[in-house]
Amino acid sequence: MSREILRYQQVSKQYKLGETVIHALSKVSFSVMKGEFSAIVGPSGSGKSTLLHLGAGLDRPTSGSVFLNGQEIQNIKEKDMAIIRNQMVGFIFQTFNLIPVLTIKENVEYPCLLYSATKHNRYRVTELLELVGLADQMNKRPNMLSGGQRQRVAIARALVNNPSIVFADEPTANLDHATGESIMALLLQLNVELGTTFIFSTHDPRIMDKARRIIRVEDGRLLADTAHLDMSGQTV
């Protein structure tokens, strides 16, 4: 059984901004294995976020293919893609993107309520909030929490449906350094404890040091890819 969970194959992405065509990615290819804790690094506008959006099925490539769990996802119907995003993928935004009118618990619960929630899911909400250290804040609304706490909620939400892979788009960019460190430590802990694959983007050198694999992109091209290391630090 293949350990590959995500594969980008000759992926290009172009955006049109007014009359200008932006080449966000040009023929990028690489794979991500199960259990990896990988960082996509590069300067602003290098294509990091675009890679995450394509991998998570939030966007579709202009050319090339993206395989998630062996399934080519760019041609999947939007309705089926929504189910994939709900059940196989978790996404952590730089700006947290919590739903302001819901409590912490309801925010975490949201993805699992979209498609027939089970009791197991609901127990998992409490478990995850305990894991991210917010069990005692679960009835508060996001605006009552600090930035770090909000990102912890976003992490719990990304994990609630037990996804195969979690994408995090600059998860520490809006946080101070100490909080950012604690968030990265939490992601690493979840990677080890739950075995969830994490792939995140950053341009902060102190954060990228936490990654076991660094994929470097610049101007939409893959520049370098370090050796694959598993949870124990062994080369895959």
Added chain:
Amino acid sequence: MTRLDFLLASRNVLRQGIRSAMPLLVVALSSYVIILVGGLYQYLFDSLEKSVVRSEGHLKIEAVGNEGSIGGFPKDVVEQLNAIEEIRVISLRSPISGVLGFGEQSSIFSGYAIDPVAEQMLTSWPSEIAVDDASHESENDKATVGSLLAQGLSLKVGDWISGIAGDASFAAEIGNIVKTDSEEQDRFFLKLPYASLGGVDYRTIRSVHIQVKDPTLLPQCIEKIKAVLKKAGIKSVVYTEYTSPKGYISSVKNIYGDNLRFIMIVLSVTVFFSIATAFTLAITERTKELGTMRSFGAQENHISTLFQIEALYLSFYGFVVGSLVSILTGILINQFGGISLPPPPTVQSSIVIGYAFNARYMVIALVLVLVVGQLSSFIVTRRLGKLSIIDQLGLNS
């Protein structure tokens, strides 16, 4: 629709603050205007009907072409009409004209003779008034004079006038000086009780005004009246039904109803665009939230259902607020004596409009705000749903 949809929708409505307040206020204002305008028109319709029924009855039977010695409505015919069980009251009226004098001054007059007891019964519609009370009041029945006629003869209440009407002479105390509908009528108007003319002269009765106990009984009542008149050989009569679907009140209502329909159409269009704009703004502001929901697996139908439910809540709450405030405004308008409008040409007294509750306008307002709310939220979510998740999240720049 799931528990989540209702939970999210109610949370959004209750916790969105100003975002919810704006569409809610627009819906409330729209409902308010529709219900209030409808209520004011309803009052107009009700007071028109009440006023006509009180002054003319439900039915007027006029004698045509048998003036003079032939006699309008013989006594026995009137008695037979009075015996018809559906009839509440019959008021007889005879046109009179002649000369009246006061001191050294005199003037011609034109008006009619009445039976004050019957007239009082007529005006008491729809409440019941004891005949004894009416009779008691009638002991002091006096003449009613037009204000310009009174002015010309320097008459005041309590003065005694005398004169000749047709072949009868009269003397009566002035009980009331009134402004009639027009100055023309006002110059010559005189209303006398039959008593001051020596009793009812059945030959002079030109019109019989009939109020029925229940307006729905009018058709069968007319059949009975026709039978009585036919038996008495009175053929030359004209029936005027005031409350029937083709009657006077209905035709006036139709004229006003056309105005009301026009106003309601203009209001509906305004309401449509106001609510649609408010909902569009409220939903468009939340485009990023839609993107977030979709990034966690929400489908277009999840999102449109959510916004439909939100629109339902907002429309309903707005309607409730608008209805309550409009009814309250109506009560206040009535408390302060209504809205006084200037009199139309040829009419001397101003028109006072109050508020009358009518559930029909509440239904119209409710249906309108619900339909517009649903339609606009559906259109906006469909339009926003066509954006990619990246565009919705604003991550494409």
